[in-house]
Amino acid sequence: MDINLLNFNATNLTNFCGEIGERPFRAKQLLRWIHQSGEDDFANMSNLAKVLREKLSVTAVVKPPQVISEHISADGTRKWLMDVDAGNGVETVYIPESSRSTLCISSQVGCALECTFCSTGRQGFNRNLSVAEIIGQLWWANKVLAATKKETVSRVKSFDSETRQVFPSGHNYRVSNVVMMGMGEPLANFENVVSALDLMLDDNAYGLSRRRVTVSTSGLIPAMDRLSERCPVALAVSLHAPNDMLRDQLVPINKKYPLKELLAACQRYLNTAPRDFITFEYIMLAGINDSVAQARELVKLVKDTPCKFNLIPFNSFPNSGYRCSSSDAIDRFRNVLMQAGLVSTVRRTRGDDINAACGQLAGKVLDRTKRKSHVTMEAAR
Numbered sequence: 568m569d570i571n572l573l574n575f576n577a578t579n580l581t582n583f584c585g586e587i588g589e590r591p592f593r594a595k596q597l598l599r600w601i602h603q604s605g606e607d608d609f610a611n612m613s614n615l616a617k618v619l620r621e622k623l624s625v626t627a628v629v630k631p632p633q634v635i636s637e638h639i640s641a642d643g644t645r646k647w648l649m650d651v652d653a654g655n656g657v658e659t660v661y662i663p664e665s666s667r668s669t670l671c672i673s674s675q676v677g678c679a680l681e682c683t684f685c686s687t688g689r690q691g692f693n694r695n696l697s698v699a700e701i702i703g704q705l706w707w708a709n710k711v712l713a714a715t716k717k718e719t720v721s722r723v724k725s726f727d728s729e730t731r732q733v734f735p736s737g738h739n740y741r742v743s744n745v746v747m748m749g750m751g752e753p754l755a756n757f758e759n760v761v762s763a764l765d766l767m768l769d770d771n772a773y774g775l776s777r778r779r780v781t782v783s784t785s786g787l788i789p790a791m792d793r794l795s796e797r798c799p800v801a802l803a804v805s806l807h808a809p810n811d812m813l814r815d816q817l818v819p820i821n822k823k824y825p826l827k828e829l830l831a832a833c834q835r836y837l838n839t840a841p842r843d844f845i846t847f848e849y850i851m852l853a854g855i856n857d858s859v860a861q862a863r864e865l866v867k868l869v870k871d872t873p874c875k876f877n878l879i880p881f882n883s884f885p886n887s888g889y890r891c892s893s894s895d896a897i898d899r900f901r902n903v904l905m906q907a908g909l910v911s912t913v914r915r916t917r918g919d920d921i922n923a924a925c926g927q928l929a930g931k932v933l934d935r936t937k938r939k940s941h942v943t944m945e946a947a948r
């Protein structure tokens with residue numbers, strides 16, 4: 568059976584090279600070819616001995632998930648649907664900005680955690696993505712961007728104003744930041760996500776700094792502790808409520824890992840984190856968690872935790888049952904946080920014309936938990 572080299576971080580690739588009788592430096596060369604040059608054909612890896620290239624072509628492959636469709640938003644955001652077998656698909660979103668380009672990566676097919684406002688959670692859980700399927704999203708994005716660069720350079724020469732708008736000048740056509748905020752709970756797929764993170768940080772692969780790679784979690788405390796030891800990248804924690812009673816409803820995993828313990832875990836994470844604060848994500852749901860009193864309660868809750876807030880306007884999806892807070896309500900909420908000295912930004916919604924915004928990613932999930940029928944029935948009532 569062909570071995571997919573996209574599944575290997577540096578350690579595993581070195582072991583693989585050992586198994587086929589090759590020296591460790593070959594692993595470095597392979598990493599560079601695969602991840603820096605985006606090469607998937609061993610025949611083109613010119614600094615590898617011919618015998619090795621032939622050996623690899625009969626034992627191994629470089630196989631990212633296949634892209635089924637691409638959507639490009641008016642604001643330049645791109646969304647790719649990736650085939651992950653058996654009728655399942657996950658989504659990856661690329662968000663270009665003038666100073667950085669961020670890739671939002673999925674970690675699971677669906678999600679088992681059932682947050683009530685999340686389209687992925689509503690679909691149920693199918694399976695974890697492999698390392699190749701996770702890092703393959705970044706591999707693919709950089710490859711498309713490199714191709715776009717070539718194309719754009721020739722088009723811009725002919726003064727194509729549309730292209731200039733989509734890719735602002737100075738854009739470097741390479742992913743500079745990764746956020747694990749796509750479909751799934753990254754810390755529920757710990758080993759594969761961490762191997763993919765290793766590759767993102769590896770100088771022979773993507774060479775991103777730990778500050779530019781963010782894992783977002785709904786608060787799986789034991790896995791947060793393991794991440795802080797194994798691969799402490801920037802951490803975003805989905806808070807969404809100022810007390811356990813409301814959080815139990817919105818983020819059901821809170822019943823297992825309640826707020827007091829979650830905040831203590833955030834404090835521990837800061838010992839190894841690349842930044843001196845935790846980012847708290849807080850979704851703005853009209854009439855549910857957006858009152859001034861709740862903002863004050865939130866201020867009290869986090870008073871001992873160095874943090875910043877990212878307020879996320881709720882992005883709707885069919886039969887969600889929620890509405891986004893008004894911009895006045897968001898401003899009032901934000902002002903309470905700011906007056907208490909908490910840096911708070913409102914996340915600008917990107918790509919919502921192609922359903923690429925936070926929590927709208929649906930992909931194609933064949934639910935193995937069989938909860939979908941329940942949701943469909945609810946929606947039909």
Ligand code: SAH
Nearest residue numbers: 685748751752783784785805848882925926
């Ligand atoms: N499972 C992880 C990461 C994926 S979700 C987590 O929950 O943190 C990424 C972010 O999108 C989370 O903060 C999540 O709460 C938020 N989100 C989910 N559904 C949303 C929606 N419909 N509108 C806006 N944000 C949403």
Ligand code: SF4
Nearest residue numbers: 678682685688751785
């Ligand atoms: Fe899963 Fe995150 Fe969605 Fe909750 S918000 S259901 S943890 S993907």
